[in-house]
Structure formats: C-alpha cells, structure tokens
Amino acid sequence: MGLITSGGLVGCQGLGGEHTMLVGVFPGGGELREQIRTLDRHEEWLTGRPSVVTLFTGTDLDDERTRERVERAMTAVWERGHVPLLTWEPFVSDESEAIVPLERRFQEGHYDDLLEEWMSLLESWVFAGNEERRFYFRPAHEMNGDWYPWATVHPDATPEDYVRMWRTLHDRLDETALEPTHVRWIWSPNSEDVGGHAVEEYYPGDAYVDWLGIDGYNWGASREWSAWRSVREVFDPMIDRLRALAGDDTPLSIPEFGSSSAIEDGFDSEQKDEWIAGAFEFFADAGVRMANWFDVDKETDWAVFDGARGTTTVRIDGEDRPAYAAYRSAVTEAVDAIEPEAPRVLTDQQFEGRR
Template identity: 45%
Template sequence: MDRRQYVKACGGVAGAAVGLVGLHESVSGTRIRAIPSRTDVTEDEPSERPEQKERPARTFDPRDGRTLIGTSPPSVDDGHFDAFEAWQDGPSAVVTLFADVGQPTAAIEAFVHGMLTYVWERGSVPNVVWQPYFVSREATPPTVEADVAGGRYDDPLDDWTSALTRWLRPDEGPDRRLYLTFAPEMNGDWVPWDASDGESTSEDYVAMWRTVYDRVSADLTPDHLRWVWSVNNGSRWNWADEPVGIDRYYPGDAYVDWVGVHGYNWDAWGGWKQPDGVYDAMVENVREVSDKPLAFTECACSSRYGDGYRPDLKDEWITAFFAYVDERDVRMVCWFDKEKETDWAVFGGSRGTETVEFDGTSVPAYEAYRTAASESGILLAYPDHPRVLTDAEFAGSF
C-alpha cells in the first residue's frame, strides 16, 4: 500500500528469549499474565511435493473456531510483545514479518534461522510478506516479474529456498509451518511488480509467481508452507494497456492456498468508513476469482477523525470489524499493530480506551480488540501443539 514503506524485517538476528512479564493489573482491574516462550516444539501443474516425516504420536482435538488472529508487531524480541500476548491471553496464531527477496546470503540465513525461529518458539506461525525487491527498492526495475521468471535472480531465490527448506524440515524436532504472502498489492501503482508503467503485464506477474512457487515448494508439503495471494482493497488500474480485473493476476488455484485483501480505515484516505465500506467491493472481486480461504493479512484502523482523534470510534470500529470478519467468513486477520503514518496500533500506541500497567509503565490499549481475541470463534495459537496449529487450521479449512 502506498501509505508507507514496508518494514524491512531482516536487519539483524533476533536475540535469545527475553525475560517474562509478570502479573500486572490495569487501571480497571484487568490482570494480564505472562506467556512463556515455546521451546518444545490453461494452468500448468506445480511440481509434486514430497511426503513429510512421521508425525508425533500425540493427537490434538479439533477446536471450535472460525478465524485465526494474528498481528504485525513493532518488534517481536522485546518486553512489549510479551505484554501484548499476555494482554490478549495467549500467543497469536500468526505473526506477520516483512522481508525483501533480494538480500545477501548471510542476511537471508539470519532472518530465517534467527527471526523466524524466534517467532516459532514463542508459539506462532510466521507469515512473511515477501517482496520481490532486488539490489535496492529504488533500483528494482519495473520488469522485475519477467526478470524473475527468466532466471535473472536465481541466486537469491536459491538461497531462500535452501534456508526455508532447512528451517521448515529441521533435522531434529517437529516440522515447522510458514505462510508466504508473496508479491502483494500488485493492483496498486506503488510497487515495481504492478503494471502501471506499461513495462510489465499480468502474464509476467503470473509467470513470476509460478516460477517462485515451483522453486521454493519443491521439497516441501502443503503442511509446511501455504502461499497467500493478496491484493489491495482499492485498485489503481486506470491505464489503457492493461485490463482492470484482478483475475488476470491470479496464478491459479494449483499455485495458491489462501487469498487475501489488505485494507485500512483512516479518515485522511477518502473519509471514515465502516468495515464493509473498506473491504466489501474487493472481497466480492476476490470471491469471484477463487473460493480459497480468505485472509486479511494487513488490516488496521486509525482513531483520527476530522480535526481530532476519537479512540472511542476506533474501539467501536474494531468491534464492527470482527463482526464483519465473522459475517464474511474471513479465516485469518493480522492487525498492523504499528504507529506509522497514523495510530494503527491496538496495544502500546499513542491512544487507547484502557490502560494496561506492566513493568511500571502505563500502556494504552483498545479494549474491543482484547475482547474480540477472547471470543469463542477467534483462534489464538493452539496451546502446546508442536506445530502451533492443526493441519486444518493452517489450511484454513476449519
């Protein structure tokens, strides 16, 4: 989305597990408990995936639920995230991180075996928003889709494939899981893999996706890796040479496991809108393209309203958002919990409707989000599950 520069997530290796947050009490009497780190645990057909190794003997009963809840935190390796998970009463099912494809081998290894391991051992499945930037963001050419499909960037793709395969299928311990949200928001005009400049086409995008999918998935099963194809909630396709329909950019059901929509509510972007006004049009478009499970892998709301800030309205919007998610059968939501262009955060930001105390610090938070996370149909990580989620939950088929 053009509202921001994506967060580049691979700037270093996550450190060792941080100290636990103790019991704390909010001004309204709400107590939050510490969450310990988790250490136990035409379409061309894509290439066939191998079998995974034998499962642990223990079985886990299916849970009643309809939506996986996740977050994109400002940081995962500090006390703030400990407090967030304690406040919502458990680890998120999914934690979203951002990474560029074109990186040195050492940086790729550090991100995969450092940051992804840290998120996994905390008890969440990582979702990597994986962006095909190469050399630098500014230097990535508008022909990047054709360049990837033609083999120009095979070296970093091979590095990623090797690192992810080793991470997902470790020599010891249970196999891991990962979502890859690859090359999202191609229906905008702010990323080089869109077609706004006329130097690439939807066919180039599909060829890139299928090339990357076949390469990365070669030694993995769908129980290791799920691919998420995500569009922006509003398109900027007004040029004459490219059809408007997002269906032209869809790689095909054989190459996609989830479909997604990115959308934010902010009064500065076309006025304050209720959730149906933010998402409905694109949700309908996506449903026409595929019946794969639907995810909102980037979503948030600002409290900015008119000339001031209305945290009460944001709190009401959050309640309406989760009702909308239920009504529209959205199987995964990942809240963008960062203070970027505006106050997107629901915990630890500049505003809130309640105050949580931890480590002697008062933290603003939005009560409606905490309430939604505790509802029976919302699924946090599966406690003590060696792979965080059941196969059905990971696939969105629950």
C-alpha cells in the same frame, strides 16, 4: 459475532457453515529483539497468544540479515507458539532494471541464485532439529496497488508478467522437499485497485494459490484524500470479487488490517473502538478464516496496543500503555494457547483453513 472458542480461534458462521478463524498480528518492525519484546507485551495484555505472527522481509538484504529473517525471526516466532506468516518482498535491481520489468526478470531467470538461496533457507528451517515446522508464504503482496516495483509500475510491465513471476516462485519452492502441510501460499491484493489494472488480471490460478488475502485499512481523515470508512466499505467489494474469482472453497484471510482514529476535527478513540468491534463481527459473518491486525503506528495511529492513543491503559513493564478495549475483548478468548499436535502449532485443518 460468532462464538469465541478456546485454542486461539474464533468460531464463525460464514460460507460453508461453521468454521474457526485464526487471529494474528504484526507486532511492528525494527530489530528482532525489540519485535519480540513488543510481541511479548502484546500477549501479556491479551493474556494469551495469537495463532499467527506476520513478518516482513525484503530480498535486498546481505547474507547475514537474510539468514536472520529466517533462522532467527521465524524461529523466535515459532518457539513462542505462533505460525509465521512471511511477507516476502522482492526488492531487487540490476543493470537491466530500466529496460526489463522486475516481474519479467524473475521469470527469465535473472535471480535464480537468489531464489535458490531463499528456497533452501526455508526448506532447512522447516526441517530444523527434530520437528517439522510450518509457515504461511505471502510473496509480492498488494500487486494491484502502485507503490511496489512488482505492481506493474514499469511502463512495459503487465499483469501477465506478475502471474508468470508468481508461478516461477511457486515452481521453485515445489522443487524442495516441502509439502502442503509445511507451507501455504497467500495471494494478497489490496482492498482496492489503485494501479490501473483490475485485481482479477493478477490471479495466478487455483493451482498456485492456497489462501486468498485482502489487505485493507480505514485511513479515517488522516490524509487529504481519505475519509472515514466502515469495515464493510473497506472489505465487502473485494471479498465479493475474490469469491467470484476463486470460488467459496479457497479460504479467505485478512493478512493486514487496521483503523486510524483520525476524524475531521481531531481523533476519536471511541469511534475506532467501535470500528474494531465491528471488524470482528463482519469477518465472522463473511467467512474470513484468518485476520491479522497491523499493530504499529506507521502512516497513522494503526496500533491497538502501546500506540499513540486508546480507550484504556494497561500497566506492563512498569509503564502505562494505551490500548483499545474492543480489540482485547474480541480476541482474548481466541488467543488462548493452542494445544499443539506435537510438534505442530496448528492442526492440518486449521493451517489449511479447512476448519
């Protein structure tokens, strides 16, 4: 593993020479208050704070909940010293849903009012108060899967429809006063093609992508169709493909990653612990510049803190909470509080993945 440095960053030897890797986390869903409490407990365990916090939002929310996602959730994350990574999920429907693919409806202007509302909210959030904030924007992720409506699941949808939708979103945000120092776009496919189209077909082009992203998980034996996979098996093939697609100069991120502890005859926390340690070593060698753990038990026991199991326990808020020692060991020094260049949380080079 590369040298761990202060300032919330991991020093890595990868493509382009030595650089730093931001460490981030998705602290779980639910009500905002509980999300923040979970994040606070996570940071207490690490004795520091991650540079990036992943948030999810759908577009199928009422006005009050939409504003909460931006004005409250993103603000709460920022004020705690993190940069928000907003995963923007375009769940929308209308009377033409059965006829026209979702991706094409966006491009044809069916949802211009929705886009205007969201782009205005994001612009206002950045310039709120006396500070200029910043965020990562990850719309319509895992498009090469088959589980989201924007993943060419409509029989008439094509990857070209997705590309046009992405470019439409990008153009609409470009119409605001936001600059590249305020927002960076992450194009984030799944680590494997599942939906019948190759990931290369969905690439919007270098002018529309600031960061590459890969979401990948070791499901272990948690499903009938899954088996234990090493970090290299999960990520290496897609890393090679994205490097060939966009070149070495576009920074690479892992916006979501995790591992189950499920093996054929039960659960093995020690084996998951080894997988975690190996992940950070692999990312450092591969030149990954951001890695965000999916820290919540969902389909299986992804959590590294306060989940179903761990290799140790830590007492926080009067409760013994399971935790994985390898994760804390790998990132504790890396999540020390970053000294901001006021009023920004990360330097421009860190934010843009250039350092």
